[in-house]
Amino acid sequence: xxxxxxxxxxxxxxxxxxxxxxxxxxxxxxxxxxxxxxxxxxxxxxxxxxxxxxxxxxxxxxxxxxxxxxxxxxxxxxxxxxxxxxxxxxxxxxxxxxxxxxxxxxxxxxxxxxxxxxxxxxxxxxxxxxxxxxxxxxxxxxxxxxxxxxxxxxxxxxxxxxxxxxxxxxxxxxxxxxxxxxxxxxxxxxxxxxxxxxxxxxxxxxxxxxxxxxxxxxxxxxxxxxxxxxxxxxxxxxxxxxxxxxxxxxxxxxxxxxxxxxxxxxxxxxxxxxxxxxxxxxxxxxxxxxxxxxxxxxxxxxxxxxxxxxxxxxxxxxxxxxxxxxxxxxxxxxxxxxxxxxxxxxxxxxxxxxxxxxxxxxxxxxxxxxxxxxxxxxxxxxxxxxxxxxxxxxxxxxxxxxxxxxxxxxxxxxxxxxxxxxxxxxxxxxxxxxxxxxxxxxxxxxxxxxxxxxxxxxxxxxxxxxxxxxxxxxxxxxxxxxxxxxxxxxxxxxxxxxxxxxxxxxxxxxxxxxxxxxxxxxxxxxxxxxxxxxxxxxxx
Numbered sequence: 001x002x003x004x005x006x007x008x009x010x011x012x013x014x015x016x017x018x019x020x021x022x023x024x025x026x027x028x029x030x031x032x033x034x035x036x037x038x039x040x041x042x043x044x045x046x047x048x049x050x051x052x053x054x055x056x057x058x059x060x061x062x063x064x065x066x067x068x069x070x071x072x073x074x075x076x077x078x079x080x081x082x083x084x085x086x087x088x089x090x091x092x093x094x095x096x097x098x099x100x101x102x103x104x105x106x107x108x109x110x111x112x113x114x115x116x117x118x119x120x121x122x123x124x125x126x127x128x129x130x131x132x133x134x135x136x137x138x139x140x141x142x143x144x145x146x147x148x149x150x151x152x153x154x155x156x157x158x159x160x161x162x163x164x165x166x167x168x169x170x171x172x173x174x175x176x177x178x179x180x181x182x183x184x185x186x187x188x189x190x191x192x193x194x195x196x197x198x199x200x201x202x203x204x205x206x207x208x209x210x211x212x213x214x215x216x217x218x219x220x221x222x223x224x225x226x227x228x229x230x231x232x233x234x235x236x237x238x239x240x241x242x243x244x245x246x247x248x249x250x251x252x253x254x255x256x257x258x259x260x261x262x263x264x265x266x267x268x269x270x271x272x273x274x275x276x277x278x279x280x281x282x283x284x285x286x287x288x289x290x291x292x293x294x295x296x297x298x299x300x301x302x303x304x305x306x307x308x309x310x311x312x313x314x315x316x317x318x319x320x321x322x323x324x325x326x327x328x329x330x331x332x333x334x335x336x337x338x339x340x341x342x343x344x345x346x347x348x349x350x351x352x353x354x355x356x357x358x359x360x361x362x363x364x365x366x367x368x369x370x371x372x373x374x375x376x377x378x379x380x381x382x383x384x385x386x387x388x389x390x391x392x393x394x395x396x397x398x399x400x401x402x403x404x405x406x407x408x409x410x411x412x413x414x415x416x417x418x419x420x421x422x423x424x425x426x427x428x429x430x431x432x433x434x435x436x437x438x439x440x441x442x443x444x445x446x447x448x449x450x451x452x453x454x455x456x457x458x459x460x461x462x463x464x465x466x467x468x469x470x471x472x473x474x475x476x477x478x479x480x481x482x483x484x485x486x487x488x489x490x491x492x493x494x495x496x497x498x499x500x501x502x503x504x505x506x507x508x509x510x511x512x513x514x515x516x517x518x519x520x521x522x523x524x525x526x527x528x529x530x531x532x533x534x535x536x537x538x539x540x
Contacts, residue, residue, distance in 0.1 A: 049114065049184070049351070049370050053266040055275075057188030060195035061341075062259040062276035067198040067287055068334045069151065070252025072327070073309045075292060078252075082245035083301045084227045085235035089245040090292055094284040097253045099458050100413045103420035105277030105446040108260045110427070112269030115352030116261045117416045122356060124422040125415070127501060128494030131358040133415045134349055135490050140408040141346035142379050146386025148339040149173045155332045169387050176340045177380040180347065183369045184265050187344050194337035201330045202287050205311050208318060209294030217318050222298045229300060243468060247476065250465070253288070254409035255338075256280060257416075258345050265348075265370075277446055346379035347372055358497060404486045406479025407469060410462050411487055417459045421452055 079086050104117055113119040115130075118137065122130025153169035160168075179186045212222045228234045235241060259276035266272045295310045299317060304310050309331070315323030351372040354363035363375040448455060469480035 049265050053188045057192050058266050058272040060192045061262050068338050072331050076304050076310050078245040078248050079304045082241040083236040084296050085242050086245045089242050089249045090289050093250040101277050101280045103448050104416050106448050108273040109445040112263050114264035114348050120419045121415050124419040128498040131494035132490035134353045136408050138346050138349045140405045141342040142382040143405050144342045145383025148335045149387050150390050152335040155328050166391050180343045180376050190340050194333050197333045209298050212298045226300050347375040350375040404482045407483035410466050414462050421455045
């Protein structure tokens, strides 16, 4: 298979992907890869997304995507679990994220796709993997819609106590539903400004922290000795504490891959992917490790309060009385940003699954402005349902929904690693089958470091983390068990669909020989090497 062009399109005459769900409707290829050729998109009317995200949108989505309530508030839990050694947890998690993004970047720079890792799993592992991880990812983000809307409503209700919490939760969700329906550009604008607020806030925190450390702002707590206090030292809870902190830290970094999904709707997809992947190192160093290190130097770690932003505690130490209000505004911005991104990400994953024949075909419908409105509406409805469940059955159904997403991040990263591990061999085989130079497949693409050894290290490390979750306390046990149940259901569904594909492809292969042709809703064989993958099979 040849390398795609800079805009992510497949050169004409390329070989069919090694493992691909090729569905047809009236003989038309509906797989995601089957929609593009060198001549441009070969989509049916009403199925093309608008490539209107600007470079500044993608830059801010990439920069701000890793900053959320997990860093701004939940970092207090990680600090109390490990003490100053939480820095090691952030460093370890950062290394994992950087390597996973590098792997994803290698595949995305060769072929930027809206389905991102789900589409790559279909190509390089099998349709069952693409379907199962795609639906798990969709499930994760629609549940997050409910979580973020509820959390944002709690902050707003603190300012307006006479207003029931469900009202702002409903209004917030509807506002971002409308924004996502209008155009992808409106989503990009919201994310641009929300990300700007988060980035500027973190930079201000670091500057204020540096002034406290230098004692330009008078205080009695800032000292490097806080990193290794006399009572407990650097790691008061040992390795167990670092591992306990590692899980919430890793989960707080989940979402960096959204930039590769959004890149599929940008003006320059391949360039956007490269920027997002290459900037992930300094993003984690600055926003996570840098900001938490400043907090740990300014304050003794045992002065942090669980559930209270360590940044608020730090600013209070500086005598800034309005710190709590400022943090509420910043956290609200982060929550709204995540809710906006959740609707966007879930809808694009549903759209991609549909184009590959792994979701209802209605999800392929696109408005005149280039937004997959059916997929957006479906994702918002499920998100709103989770909001309702949070207020009606918080201890049962909603709790189950939240727990079911507990290990999805690790599942996604493992699938990315396995896909990348298999991708080079499969791309090379496809190129050879097409009579092309295998090295041309990845020419100019991002390359994973230390392949395949570092890829294997990541797979083993993430698998070990999944096993650790079974022994990390009752809450984690419930999360990982529930997540495995949901994952098992999705895998079974994927296998069933894949077997159905094989049967229908076999039937479709026999049909032309008997002169019957292919009908609506059947499955065609993959295009032969050298043929246009978007052409309609002829019937005689």
